[in-house]
Amino acid sequence: MSSDVSTTRERILQSTWSALLDGSTPRVRMSDIASSAGISRQALYLHFANRTELLIETTHYIDRVKDIDRRLARSRSASSGLERLEAYIDAWGNYIPEIYGVANGLMMMSVTDDDARLAWNGRLAAMREGCDAIVATLSREGRLSHRFTPLEATDLLCAHLSVETWRYLRDRCGWNQTRYVEVMQQTLKTTLLE
């Protein structure tokens, strides 16, 4: 579109991201985002059809800025299942803090808004794909615990790495990010491996 690095659209997306990330406001309103982007509330609707679309576009913005693909590449390129698992937990676990605000926003809108639900389901499906590939590799290597089917193992891996679990341990239990990743590494290895 434009080569200008600071188009209004970019500023809106950046403001949305920031507003959702700092937990100072319990519920981020359209007017909050607007004023923090330095425009009127109505101008938001010149760029995004509604709140849901704004949140969805913000997730794409974050993906672009934070280059999630490159981050997950190390997991995909690792040779052994164990290495893939470790790299994935590291990459995804450290990505959650970046997307938490928007993820939370989408999750809450999912209750009433179909578009939000679809978008959030899509994100989860993409994340699950990564988990599935890891479990498949482990299973092929015969390293997967006999306690679960591969499907269940994928479910468990996803549940452990869910945004909800991250929030629980970080927000409610006060864990720091480094320890969260460490413990997930340990726990998932003892849980999933034979």
Add this chain to the structure above:
Amino acid sequence: MSSDVSTTRERILQSTWSALLDGSTPRVRMSDIASSAGISRQALYLHFANRTELLIETTHYIDRVKDIDRRLARSRSASSGLERLEAYIDAWGNYIPEIYGVANGLMMMSVTDDDARLAWNGRLAAMREGCDAIVATLSREGRLSHRFTPLEATDLLCAHLSVETWRYLRDRCGWNQTRYVEVMQQTLKTTLLE
């Protein structure tokens, strides 16, 4: 207060519980509850100050009807830490489906409503107390994994048994209740025990 088994208050609480439990309505409104209890919306406010109070009272109603204390008693009376853990996972894990609707309602209101937040934190604190007692017993017996501090072990136990994790595995992954409890039993034992 009253010996009448079907006071309006009881009917309201029952309706609230049912309405929140069956996931047919994405967001349960005060008017939904009222009509399902066979009264006017305004009459709700003759019995409960607001939505938050109604939800809180509903949790107490469920506790009373489902006799959660008796359910958890087996865990408290078990002699070994392992037995306590198993009994607790069984009792709590099978209690979550009962309270899920109200729990979810309180969690969502917690974003904006302080009373809801306090109430939900209270419920979690009570649940955590049980987890803490189990971890303490395991620790005393020297059976707790050296990988975490007792505090971290309690956090992990709580996170595994959280309503969010239950919802993830049941709703999103389609697990059935029996398998959920089984897997939690296995997973938590391999995770927490030495």
Add this chain to the structure above:
DNA sequence: AGTCAACTTGACGCAGTGTCAAGTTTCGGT
């Protein structure tokens, strides 16, 4: 008959989303 509590009906204020209409500013093209 009188009173009191429980309940109803219908109205209103409030917040937040989304829409509409009428203006103003900015900026590129000629």
Add this chain to the structure above:
DNA sequence: ACCGAAACTTGACACTGCGTCAAGTTGACT
């Protein structure tokens, strides 16, 4: 330098759902 379109502003409004208020109605108990 001017025109016109795009971007943006201001101010209004509809809609939903919560919570409040006021004026009735009903029905049981005395």
